[in-house]
Structures are given as C-alpha cells and as structure tokens.
Amino acid sequence: MTDNKSDSSSKLPGLPGLSLGGLLRSPAAGAFMGFAVVFILFAIFGFGRNFLSVPGVTTWVNYASLVGMIAIPVGFLMIAGELDISTGAVLPAATMTVAIVSGHYGMPVMVGIIAALSVGALIGFINGTIVTRTQVPSFIVTLATLFAVAGLTLYLSIFFINNTNSFYHAPDWAKSLFGGKVFGFNSAVFWWIGAIVGFVFFLHYSPKGSWVFALGGDQESARNAGIPVRRLKIGLFMLCSTSTAFAGVLQVITFSSATSQANFGLIFNTIISVVVGGVLLTGGFGTVMGIVFGVLTLSIVTQAIGFTEIDRNLSFLIIGVMLLIAVLMNDTFRSLATSWSAPKKK
C-alpha cells in the first residue's frame, strides 16, 4: 500500500501532493508559467515605459475581463468536445439590443439588459439544439449562426435606428454598477472575478462538473451512465451565449457606445486563450484557472505591448508562437496522462 504513496506524478493538477512531475503535466500550471514568463519579460522591457504603472496594468486587465467572461464558457464547450464561434456576433447583438431598447426607445436599463441576455440565451439555445439534434459539427453550426446573427444585427439596427452604431448613456447607478471604474479597473473586472468563482465551483467542485468532462471524454458512455447529454450540451451553449451577451452589456455601459459590426477578433482571442490555458482541443480536459491565465497572457501580449520597448508589430508573432507551444504542451500532457505505467518502487 505504501509503495506508491510518494508517487504523485499522475495526480490531477491543482490537488494536494503536487510534485514537480505533476506540475509539469498540469495544464493550469503550464498556463501559469506561460503567464509568468510573459509578464516578467514585459515587465523588464516595459520598465521604462510604464508597463507596471496603473494605466499600464488596467489596460490589459480591463481587456482580459471582457475576453475572459466569454472565454471560460467557450472553454467549457471545448472540454465538452464542442466549439462556439458565434460569440463574435452575439457580442454586438447584445450591445445593440441594449442601445436600441434602453437608448433609442428609452426603456429602463434593466429591460435592455434582460432583453440582451435573452437574445444571448436564445442564440445559445438554437446552437445547442441544432448541434444535439443533427450530426453537424458545432464549428459549422456556430459558423452559420455567426453570420446569420451578424447579418440580422446589421439589418435590424438599420431598421430600428437607421444606424449601425449607437450611443447609450446608462443612469448613474447602472453606470457605476456595470460600467464604473475603481482605481482604473472597470466594473467588468469585478464581475469577471465573481464569474470565475462561480465557474470554478461549477466545473471543479459541483457534482455536475464531471459531466462536462464526460461529454468530451466519451459521449456514448456518458449517455449510458445516465447523464442528460442533450440537455447539458444545450445548457452549455446557452451559458456561453448568455455570458457573451453579458460581456456585451458591460461593454456598452462602460463605453456608452454600441456597434453592430461582428467582432471576428474576439472569436480568435477566446479560442487562443482557451488553448493557451491548457484545454485539450479534442475535449475531456481543462481547468478554469488555466483559461484565466490564458486570457491574462493574451491580454498582456495584445494590449500592453505599447507600454514596452517591444515592437508593437511583434505581438501577433508572440501569440502565434505561444499558441504553438501551448498546443504542443497539451499534446504532451495527453500522451503522458494516458501512457502512465506501473509506479516505480521507491
């Protein structure tokens, strides 16, 4: 019984008894190390350029809160073996909904917010239903809804307000709750922190968290084990679109403006964050904290490069290299985790 008590090399990441071997195979720790390396390098090259100043830090943290609110549920879907790229259209749809309902038609801000979240939930429901009722891969389904929703948003914006952009000034209480600033940090940052706590609880502590992994691990077995595969999947798509809509709500109230242009960059950024955060593209594995570090790393590289002496044009190169390293590391992780043999006797 005692022969392998000291061997923790194949333990789950983030659990007690973490050894160096365990640390190296843990995607969350890998994502953290990637973040630390990028942060230290940027701090060194940005020392004379205010990278560590308040505006320097808040710039990328504020951006991270927007991407992160969306990236974590996108990561849930990837763990469950699905992909959602319709986020790039749900975000502008949500911002325009708030701007049209509460701005143009002057309804109470809560009505606009609820309308926007409902739009998100509905799109998620459509995505989830199509994916679970057909054999069409979710990449194609959400690619279709991406374009459909983007087109509809443009069309309806012109139809209702005859403009593709709009302004909306929320009342003071709503502004400070959803779009205020504390020491330069947007309210969205605090909402994101709250969301992270909820997401960590759901995925890693609540009994249903296992089910998400089971979907990506072996869907057939999950169904045989009595897991409501279809409902869970639809729920995850709805969570993703609703979170995206909420990010849109925070955005429109923070910046007091809305646009109906699809945000294609957001799609790439969420997926890159998730993969850099150690989620396996093939599903079945990942951690919320890994995704959080993935988001922070991406945000530093894309948003804070101006606060360093690193040439701004190199940011895409850095991201490309990072992504490649992450994918290779994740792959190594998978083969290590699945090729573990008898523990060595000490």
Next chain:
Amino acid sequence: MSGKKPIIELRNVDKSFGPIDVLHDISLTVGEGEVLCLLGDNGAGKSTLIKTLAGVHQPTRGEILMDGVPTTLASPRDAQERGIATVHQFGGTYPLMSVGRNFFMGSEPTKGFGPFKVFDRAKANRIAVDEVQKMGITRITDGDRLVGGLSGGERQSLAIARAVYFGARVLILDEPTAALGVKQAAHVLRIVNEAKKRGLAVIFITHQVMHAMAVGDHFAVLIRGAIAADFRKGEKTREEIADLMAGGESMADLEANIESYKESHGGHVPPVNA
C-alpha cells in the same frame, strides 16, 4: 421456467432501427439469484438486447416487466434508479478523469447542502479504490490517478466494479471478460457468482464457452436477432453450446473443413473469404 421469483422479463420484444430489424420476438425471464448467459455470433443482437434493458433503447414492440409489472425504462438513468446496472461492451471510462470521478460518473456523492453541494472527492476516491481492489486490481491505490494511465483490463475492471457497486437488482455484463487476464476473468466469474448469491439477476454475455458454463444457470442463444435456443444448465453438452454460439454451425464441421483444407494445401489455413 425456474422456480425462482422473476425479477426482469421481456415479452415479445422487437427492436428496429428505422428499416433495420435487429431483434425479433424476444421473450426471456431472469429470476432472483439466477445467471442468464446470452450467447451468439457477432452481430446477433446481444448488445442491442441489453441496451434495451439498460434504458438506452426503447423496444419497438413488446414489453419489459420488472417484478411482474410492465415497466418503461425511459432512460439509462431510469434503469439505474430501478437497480439495473450495466457494463457496456465498449467505453464506460474516461481516460482524462480520475479513478474516483470515473467510478461515480452520473451518481456523484456530495457533501454540503443546498446549492453549495460539492463533489465529495475523498469519499468517492476511497470507495472507488476499495471496490477496484476487491476486483483484484491492487495496483490502484490512489483515487486521484487518471484512468488513461490504466491498462485496458484495469479499466474494464473499474467499470465492472462500478456496476457491481450500483447494481441493486439486475447486473448486466456485456463481454466483461474480453479484455481480461486469466486472474481477472476468474475474479469476474467469482463476482458473478457472488451477485447471484446475493439474489441479483445477472445477464452475462460472453463468447467463451468455458466462462458461460462456469456461471450460467440458464442459456439463451441469439441468431440474427431471434432466440434460437433457450435451455437450462445441464440440458446441453459443451460441444452443443459451442455449436450454438458459432451461430448454429457445427464447430466440429468447421474444424474438419479447416483440417481437410490444410491437408490439401500443404498445411496452410484457408484464406479469409475464400
């Protein structure tokens, strides 16, 4: 029929997938403390039959009775809640999840209350390791270990241990010994006998005559989705059972054919699909 109280019964069950008829007019009864061995060639419909009992498929026609009462097994969860535990032929484990989480997938133990119920990892790991060790897999001592690191047979044993733990009334095993070593297969046979002693109804699918003979009280042979033979222990010889398992062809004839082919072809075995 046996004198034992029937637990689960199929009456004239048909199953079709669209135009494909897989099961025809299946009627079977398994009683308390009885082991039914389901035999048949590849594609005969054995897995489809047990999936119907596990709530994965619904019968197209006919009915399923539990304790004599017509019952709809609407979903795998429904079947589980009625005490039917199944080890399916394929899958059943998730390589990138821990032993504890695998063991309790779908029926997670929790602690805490209200919306703050959390997965009780310590309890799950303890029970999972205990149960797997009882199966003779003593190498697993840590419930946090990822299942991907286990061998195929160890994974199979984990899935069986899980079903034994959750199966209150009916235990269904679809080729449980296929991936197992001699020792582990013997463990499985012993477990089947134990479950039988505890009064469970066991349905056991195997392609190995020896395994079937070792535990079976009652044998049913499926050929192309229909029951071709239904007999009790001692009513047929080992050879007769082997012939039935080969889909009704005589194994002795098959072997004789191969022998004569080898003789006329300088010791070579016949090519496939000759």
